Amino acid sequence: MMRITVFGATGNVGSRVVAEALSRGHEVTAIMRDPTRLHGLNASANIRTGDAGNSEDVARLSAGQDLVITATRPPSGKERELVAITESLFSGLTETKVRLLIVGGAGGLTVPGDSNALVVDDPRYVGPAWRGIALACTEQLEVCRVQFRANWTYLSPPAMLMPGERTGTFRVGKDELLVDSEGNSSISIEDFAVALIDEAEQPKHPQARFTVAYPPVFFSFGVSLKAAIQKAAILKVTNLLLHSLRYRASIARHENPSQ
Incomplete structure (x- = not known):
C-alpha cells in the first residue's frame, strides 16, 4: 500500500487516477483548489485543499507521502501557467524528496518515422484549438529534464485521450507517438490511469518520459x-x-x- 497525493484530482484524468489507485488498495489524498468540486470524486479519498502552483502547499501536502501525482491542467487561455506549476511542484518536493509522476502531453513526442519532427507541429495530430496546451506540455517536459536531483516520471498520452473502458491492455513506448497501421493513436482515460498506477507500483522510467496507446490487433x-x-x-x-x-x-x- 502506498500513500499517494494527487493534484488535479477532480479533472477527467485526475479523478480516474484517484479511482484506479483506490481500487488497488492505496491510500489516496485528493487535492483540489475548490472544495465545492467534489461531485464524482471517489468518497474513499482523503480530501484536502491546496494549490500545485504554491510550493509551500506542495511541501505540506507531500510530507509523509510515498508519491505525488500531478494531473493539473490550467484553463483555456492560461496554458502557459502549466510551466510555472511544474516548477512549483519540483520546488516544493525539494524538501520532502517524494517521487513525482506527471500527467503530461503528447506534443513533445516525435512524429512516427521522423525523429526530428514533433507532434505539436503536426496538424494531423494537434489542431489549432489544442496547440496552446500542447506547447505548454512540451515546455513542461523540458522543465522536468533539467531536474537532475529529483525523482520524476513523465507520462505522455497518445493523440486521442477520451473517456472509455478499462481494459488493462496497451502498448508502452518512449519518445515516439504510438500509432496503429491506420495511423490511429488513442487510449481511454481509464487505461491511461492504469498505466500511471502501474508505473507508481513498479517504476520503470525514472527521470524519463514514456507513452502508452492501444495496440494494433492484426x-x-x-x-x-x-x-x-x-x-x-x-x-x-x-x-x-x-x-x-x-x-x-x-x-x-x-x-x-x-x-
Whole structure:
C-alpha cells in the first residue's frame, strides 16, 4: 500500500487516477483548489485543499507521502501557467524528496518515422484549438529534464485521450507517438490511469518520459481481430447447418431404404 497525493484530482484524468489507485488498495489524498468540486470524486479519498502552483502547499501536502501525482491542467487561455506549476511542484518536493509522476502531453513526442519532427507541429495530430496546451506540455517536459536531483516520471498520452473502458491492455513506448497501421493513436482515460498506477507500483522510467496507446490487433495475414471473429462465427454457424443437414439426410435414408 502506498500513500499517494494527487493534484488535479477532480479533472477527467485526475479523478480516474484517484479511482484506479483506490481500487488497488492505496491510500489516496485528493487535492483540489475548490472544495465545492467534489461531485464524482471517489468518497474513499482523503480530501484536502491546496494549490500545485504554491510550493509551500506542495511541501505540506507531500510530507509523509510515498508519491505525488500531478494531473493539473490550467484553463483555456492560461496554458502557459502549466510551466510555472511544474516548477512549483519540483520546488516544493525539494524538501520532502517524494517521487513525482506527471500527467503530461503528447506534443513533445516525435512524429512516427521522423525523429526530428514533433507532434505539436503536426496538424494531423494537434489542431489549432489544442496547440496552446500542447506547447505548454512540451515546455513542461523540458522543465522536468533539467531536474537532475529529483525523482520524476513523465507520462505522455497518445493523440486521442477520451473517456472509455478499462481494459488493462496497451502498448508502452518512449519518445515516439504510438500509432496503429491506420495511423490511429488513442487510449481511454481509464487505461491511461492504469498505466500511471502501474508505473507508481513498479517504476520503470525514472527521470524519463514514456507513452502508452492501444495496440494494433492484426493477424499476420492482415485480417483485423473483429473481422476474424465475425468470419469465425459465420463459419461455425455454416458448419453447424451443414452438419444438421447431413444428419437429417442420414435419418431419411434409414427410414426410406429405397432412396
